[in-house]
Amino acid sequence: MTKVSMKVNGKPVSGEIEGRTLLVSFLRDTLGLTGTHVGCDTSQCGACVVHVDGKAVKSCTMFAAEAEGCEVTTIEGMANADGSLSTIQQAFQDHHGLQCGFCTPGMVMSAAALLAETPKPTEAEVRHYLEGNICRCTGYHNIVKAILAASGQDVGDIGGDAIAAE
Amino acid sequence: MPKDHGIGASSKRREDKRFLTGKGRYTDDINLPGQAHAWFVRSQVAHGRLTGVDTSAAEAMPGVLRVFTGADFEGVGGLPCGWLVTDRFGQPMQEPGHPVLARGKVRHVGDPVAVVVAETAEQARDAAEAVEVEIDELPAVLDMKAALDPDAPLVHDELKNNLCYDWGFVEENRAAVDAAFETAAHVTTLDLVNQRLVPNAMEPRVALGDFNPATEDSTLYTTSQNPHVIRLLMGAFVLGIPEHKLRVIAPDVGGGFGSKIFHYAEEAFCTFAAKQLKRPVKWTCTRSEAFISDAHGRDHVTRIELALDAEGHFQALRTETHANMGAYLSTFAPSIPTWLHGTLMAGNYKTPLIYVNVKAVFTNTVPVDAYRGAGRPEATYQLERVIDKAAREMGIDPVEIRRRNFITEFPYATPVAVEYDTGDYNATLDKLLEIADVAGFEARLADSKSRGMLRGLGLNCYIEACGIAPSQLVGQLGARAGLYESATVRVNATGGLVVMTGSHSHGQGHETTFAQVVADMIGIGEDMVEIVHGDTANTPMGMGTYGSRSLAVGGSAMVRATNKIIAKAKKIAAHLMEAAPEDIELKDGRFSVAGTDKSVAWGDVTLAAYVPHNYPLEDIEPGLEETAFYDPNNFTYPAGVYACEVEVDPDTGKVTVCSFAAADDFGNIVNPMIVSGQVHGGIAQGVGQALLEAASYDDYGQLLSGSYMDYAMPRADDVPFYRVDHSCATPCTHNPLGVKGCGEAGAIGSPPAVVNAVVDALQRAGHTGVTHIDMPLTPSRVWAAMQG
Numbered sequence: 001m002t003k004v005s006m007k008v009n010g011k012p013v014s015g016e017i018e019g020r021t022l023l024v025s026f027l028r029d030t031l032g033l034t035g036t037h038v039g040c041d042t043s044q045c046g047a048c049v050v051h052v053d054g055k056a057v058k059s060c061t062m063f064a065a066e067a068e069g070c071e072v073t074t075i076e077g078m079a080n081a082d083g084s085l086s087t088i089q090q091a092f093q094d095h096h097g098l099q100c101g102f103c104t105p106g107m108v109m110s111a112a113a114l115l116a117e118t119p120k121p122t123e124a125e126v127r128h129y130l131e132g133n134i135c136r137c138t139g140y141h142n143i144v145k146a147i148l149a150a151s152g153q154d155v156g157d158i159g160g161d162a163i164a165a166e
Numbered sequence: 167m168p169k170d171h172g173i174g175a176s177s178k179r180r181e182d183k184r185f186l187t188g189k190g191r192y193t194d195d196i197n198l199p200g201q202a203h204a205w206f207v208r209s210q211v212a213h214g215r216l217t218g219v220d221t222s223a224a225e226a227m228p229g230v231l232r233v234f235t236g237a238d239f240e241g242v243g244g245l246p247c248g249w250l251v252t253d254r255f256g257q258p259m260q261e262p263g264h265p266v267l268a269r270g271k272v273r274h275v276g277d278p279v280a281v282v283v284a285e286t287a288e289q290a291r292d293a294a295e296a297v298e299v300e301i302d303e304l305p306a307v308l309d310m311k312a313a314l315d316p317d318a319p320l321v322h323d324e325l326k327n328n329l330c331y332d333w334g335f336v337e338e339n340r341a342a343v344d345a346a347f348e349t350a351a352h353v354t355t356l357d358l359v360n361q362r363l364v365p366n367a368m369e370p371r372v373a374l375g376d377f378n379p380a381t382e383d384s385t386l387y388t389t390s391q392n393p394h395v396i397r398l399l400m401g402a403f404v405l406g407i408p409e410h411k412l413r414v415i416a417p418d419v420g421g422g423f424g425s426k427i428f429h430y431a432e433e434a435f436c437t438f439a440a441k442q443l444k445r446p447v448k449w450t451c452t453r454s455e456a457f458i459s460d461a462h463g464r465d466h467v468t469r470i471e472l473a474l475d476a477e478g479h480f481q482a483l484r485t486e487t488h489a490n491m492g493a494y495l496s497t498f499a500p501s502i503p504t505w506l507h508g509t510l511m512a513g514n515y516k517t518p519l520i521y522v523n524v525k526a527v528f529t530n531t532v533p534v535d536a537y538r539g540a541g542r543p544e545a546t547y548q549l550e551r552v553i554d555k556a557a558r559e560m561g562i563d564p565v566e567i568r569r570r571n572f573i574t575e576f577p578y579a580t581p582v583a584v585e586y587d588t589g590d591y592n593a594t595l596d597k598l599l600e601i602a603d604v605a606g607f608e609a610r611l612a613d614s615k616s617r618g619m620l621r622g623l624g625l626n627c628y629i630e631a632c633g634i635a636p637s638q639l640v641g642q643l644g645a646r647a648g649l650y651e652s653a654t655v656r657v658n659a660t661g662g663l664v665v666m667t668g669s670h671s672h673g674q675g676h677e678t679t680f681a682q683v684v685a686d687m688i689g690i691g692e693d694m695v696e697i698v699h700g701d702t703a704n705t706p707m708g709m710g711t712y713g714s715r716s717l718a719v720g721g722s723a724m725v726r727a728t729n730k731i732i733a734k735a736k737k738i739a740a741h742l743m744e745a746a747p748e749d750i751e752l753k754d755g756r757f758s759v760a761g762t763d764k765s766v767a768w769g770d771v772t773l774a775a776y777v778p779h780n781y782p783l784e785d786i787e788p789g790l791e792e793t794a795f796y797d798p799n800n801f802t803y804p805a806g807v808y809a810c811e812v813e814v815d816p817d818t819g820k821v822t823v824c825s826f827a828a829a830d831d832f833g834n835i836v837n838p839m840i841v842s843g844q845v846h847g848g849i850a851q852g853v854g855q856a857l858l859e860a861a862s863y864d865d866y867g868q869l870l871s872g873s874y875m876d877y878a879m880p881r882a883d884d885v886p887f888y889r890v891d892h893s894c895a896t897p898c899t900h901n902p903l904g905v906k907g908c909g910e911a912g913a914i915g916s917p918p919a920v921v922n923a924v925v926d927a928l929q930r931a932g933h934t935g936v937t938h939i940d941m942p943l944t945p946s947r948v949w950a951a952m953q954g
Contacts, residue, residue: 035188040453044874075188100673101185102420139850
């Protein structure tokens with residue numbers, strides 16, 4: 001067992017772990033931060049995306065020990081200080097960018113990383129960036145729409161989204 | 167003007183905040199004090215005799231509490247099958263046993279052989295490596311037609327062959343159907359494969375069993391779409407635990423798509439082991455394990471023949487399908503290729519004569535059961551592909567041939583045992599042509615050509631039978647369960663209320679939409695209504711969520727219970743206002759006496775119900791809580807028309823979906839935003855099936871596409887924005903909300919549109935010999951088709 005220390009969502013944390021412990025296991029099992037999810041075992045699905053020193057990382061692909069001394073942000077650290085939803089989170093709710101919610105933490109973390117790099121992405125850039133995040137519920141339509149909306153772009157006419165007659 | 171609350175409003179989902187902030191509570195997020203961890207040892211071969219399982223080395227490993235094998239389950243029941251199909255000779259299907267852990271033989275890669283339970287998941291996994299499993303390998307039975315050869319090895323030694331059943335529907339029609347083919351002006355024949363898929367809900371399955379030695383109560387936390395069904399099946403048939411001593415909790419569940427309906431061995435194991443070890447036992451599935459242990463979907467091989475007169479009117483339809491059951495019968499497997507498939511073969515058309523033959527076959531593969539659409543996508547795909555082929559052969563426009571054969575009068579009794587209550591297929595077709603801008607196709611085709619790309623347009627109709635299901639009808643068809651739904655509405659003294667529903671939400675947003683309905687009925691704010699689901703201890707016996715049934719059946723139960731509440735509340739209000747109950751009106755959360763200015767608020771009445779100081783105690787009981795069950799008297803029949811435009815790269819065969827449009831008739835709609843989202847997700851799964859996904863086995867029964875490295879899930883850049891419309895609504899005639907269900911439509915309606923579009927693109931480019939390509943339409947398959 002080795003000791004690992006890092007900052008998670010702004011707070012210093014530490015724990016005793018096995019060398020093989022993945023960052024996602026440290027977050028979920030040691031720290032009880034269960035918002036970060038495990039959806040696969042081949043680093044494909046992206047449900048476990050967190051930010052490590054500001055970069056989007058699949059936390060199933062990194063040993064916890066590799067994050068020694070790093071600043072880690074998880075989905076639990078994404079809301080505004082007063083507990084209200086951040087712009088990206090709010091856009092996901094406003095545009096129905098989630099259904100079962102399982103891929104959602106990874107989607108939000110990836111979206112935040114994208115918008116940090118590219119504040120006004122095109123639709124194609126959003127879709128390309130999300131290649132490492134799989135969603136089985138939404139067909140991606142409302143996820144892409146939410147991210148474009150979070151970037152301040154007009155999404156009013158996307159998809160028609162016709163409403164049933166009264 | 168769109169509504170801003172109640173039925174018809176796109177209310178934002180109340181579920182979202184917890185999911186967006188990491189505060190969801192999925193089964194794997196739950197950990198109990200003293201919890202041990204299970205790791206399954208699974209067969210690595212497809213078929214073989216199990217000659218020995220040596221657990222001694224594993225038992226000596228650090229942290230190991232116990233290693234279980236099939237021998238520990240002597241005297242424990244097997245996993246039950248919930249549907250008995252009777253074959254075309256009047257005989258019951260062959261129904262083999264399905265042990266929790268393999269005994270005697272292993273029958274598919276992934277078949278569980280032993281389980282290590284240890285202090286930590288890592289210790290259990292390490293020790294599982296040390297379990298020595300001896301298997302005398304047997305030839306694997308994989309191809310369905312070869313499996314029916316009299317000399318084929320038997321998947322189950324106790325059965326006479328590998329045929330589960332040979333089903334004919336409607337058997338009495340067979341001679342008339344054959345005769346119609348003899349005299350038809352034109353016959354179109356198509357051989358096609360509806361390939362095996364892996365459902366792949368993003369949350370892998372998890373089971374956590376707990377046992378209280380003092381009370382002898384068992385609790386199972388599980389990733390299920392229907393906790394009451396699991397309680398009944400596992401309690402009564404597997405472990406012998408009476409329902410009052412068994413609680414099943416399905417908390418937040420990360421998608422299901424059918425794969426979490428079924429009762430799985432791991433659920434029974436964790437419940438059993440917790441009692442044996444007197445400690446909570448948790449199992450968390452890895453994705454690799456999910457690929458070889460979650461029930462798969464589809465896997466039909468079909469020949470379909472359509473007989474037409476000289477004007478393209480459908481005269482008769484005949485199909486022969488081989489349907490893969492896999493190695494064991496999963497919970498509802500036998501019903502999928504029969505009653506959820508054969509009954510839909512009329513589609514949207516007035517074909518007078520139909521005969522469907524299905525041979526269900528055991529093979530050494532993962533069991534196959536319901537996956538989003540479940541039988542209806544298979545029916546729709548065959549029918550809409552053969553219609554497209556017939557139209558091309560006869561030189562009739564694909565839109566026109568469909569219109570020419572539409573059912574236009576309702577109710578309509580099909581020759582395959584169902585009666586459509588409402589619909590307007592011309593209206594949805596017209597709407598589709600508009601939203602897909604079919605008139606503008608030629609211009610887009612020219613643009614594609616100018617870039618050296620091929621372009622095609624495909625469209626198709628679909629109909630589905632949802633709102634599953636009328637219990638008496640399905641009982642006659644072999645269902646071993648009722649398919650009603652339940653709701654309890656508990657009004658609190660201060661006017662807020664809780665609805666406890668037997669439906670289960672795993673992404674559908676019931677907590678929002680169900681609240682919209684009840685709030686609208688009473689005229690109070692949606693925030694005064696809480697929806698509780700997923701726990702057998704605090705919800706009435708319900709059958710759960712699948713088959714697009716939650717609003718149509720569960721919602722109807724909730725409406726009934728709410729109507730009972732309103733009726734009782736009116737009596738209380740009448741007493742408070744010294745009026746006759748029949749004169750009381752409820753509007754916007756106030757009770758008033760008709761024709762007067764007397765009124766009392768909802769909260770005054772609810773308070774009186776629980777503080778009955780001024781109350782008609784001689785006539786009615788205190789309190790305000792009602793339960794209702796609802797059993798539908800027919801299925802609902804959502805229908806629609808879908809269109810897809812593709813570009814095909816002539817050099818590589820790569821298909822790009824340029825646009826996808828869907829016009830659906832779901833009847834009345836409670837939350838249009840959520841309905842659109844359901845369609846979007848279904849379309850992506852259908853596009854995934856059409857272009858990307860396939861569960862492929864090699865000749866030895868090894869699953870080649872066993873991870874996301876090999877199984878191509880649709881990603882964000884594989885699909886476009888969709889254009890969806892559900893304004894063409896013909897409300898369901900037989901449920902109180904007039905709703906039809908929307909959960910599966912997208913997955914049912916979309917695969918043929920994509921394939922029709924690709925074939926259209928190739929035909930337009932002069933590849934006139936290409937009349938069909940089997941899914942998934944990978945670049946290599948499309949390229950090969952273009953090479954002739």
